[in-house]
Amino acid sequence: MTGTVAAIGAGLAVIGAGYGIGKIGGSAMEAIARQPEASGKIQGAMIIAAALIEGVALFGVVVALLQG
Secondary structure, rough: HHHHHHHHHHHHHHHEEEEHHHHHHHHHHHHHHHOOOHHHHHHHHHHHHHHHHHHHHHHHHHHHHHHO
């Protein structure tokens, strides 16, 4: 039973990270379309934010699997 709960927790962490990175990517593309001359700064900020979200998601997965 605890393995199932851990798998659900890990899955929720991955789904949340996927949603967050998708939201960042969509917003960055919209910002670049509105202001193409700032694409370098927008892309850099997007990559940093995506990396931070990935780190938090990995931490969430590890915690969920260690609890199970």
